[in-house]
Amino acid sequence: MAVGRIPGGGVGRNPFGVEWVSGENRVNETLDAAQDPLFGRRRPDLLEPDPESASLLARLHLYRRRLARLAGDAESDYDLTLARGTIAMIDAQGLIYIGREFLLAYADALDVQVGVIAHEIGHRPRRWQAYRSGRKLTPSELHDLCRLEETRADYFAGYALGHLRMDCQPLCAFLEAVEDGPHPEYFPAALRAQTIREAYAAGQRRLANVKKFFPEFARQASAFGDFGTL
Numbered sequence: 001m002a003v004g005r006i007p008g009g010g011v012g013r014n015p016f017g018v019e020w021v022s023g024e025n026r027v028n029e030t031l032d033a034a035q036d037p038l039f040g041r042r043r044p045d046l047l048e049p050d051p052e053s054a055s056l057l058a059r060l061h062l063y064r065r066r067l068a069r070l071a072g073d074a075e076s077d078y079d080l081t082l083a084r085g086t087i088a089m090i091d092a093q094g095l096i097y098i099g100r101e102f103l104l105a106y107a108d109a110l111d112v113q114v115g116v117i118a119h120e121i122g123h124r125p126r127r128w129q130a131y132r133s134g135r136k137l138t139p140s141e142l143h144d145l146c147r148l149e150e151t152r153a154d155y156f157a158g159y160a161l162g163h164l165r166m167d168c169q170p171l172c173a174f175l176e177a178v179e180d181g182p183h184p185e186y187f188p189a190a191l192r193a194q195t196i197r198e199a200y201a202a203g204q205r206r207l208a209n210v211k212k213f214f215p216e217f218a219r220q221a222s223a224f225g226d227f228g229t230l
Helices: 027-035 051-070 100-105 110-122 125-132 139-163 169-178 189-213 215-221
Strands: 079-083 088-090 095-099
Touching: 051 079, 051 095, 051 100, 051 110, 051 139, 079 100, 088 110, 095 100, 095 110, 100 110, 110 139, 110 169, 139 169, 139 189, 169 189, 189 215
Parallel strands: 079 095
Antiparallel strands: 088 095
């Protein structure tokens, strides 16, 4: 599938994920930004789902539940909502904002959409309090933290796709296609894609072991066990 820019999505900075504070006048405010669940970027405008968007969101909710369990969290720790002018981002309460343009443009690319949701859940916002409880970070330390956080999310996305028997390559291609250039807060898209592929292999190995030794558990715990239980 051809990858195009999502209108209003801001994908030049970060195609999906937590938006961290940047800029010299704001970089030292990051750890004090507990009141801002998007770390310096305002919440996107919410949209009332139309029938097509509602159907696509319902499909993603099935995967959201499974992804939450894979992350070791409760299904209720995360939710999805339709938004304007973004691809996807998560706030401190676990609410994942899904851009309508992205949802519709990639309706036939389920591997990409599930990978994006997995990336958001991989941020595991309940951990964010640890970032706010320490001393203020220098700009260099902040950039290191951002890269670490994005790598964690990328790894979980790849692992989850492998465990769900989906394809990680569309997500890797998506990342590489929307990259505008180097950014201090993110590793290059090619390196992020490598992380996703390595995690994907780990997820496949884990699934194979579970199926081999605990076949009934694997059947009950699979993503397919969630279908039809909205």
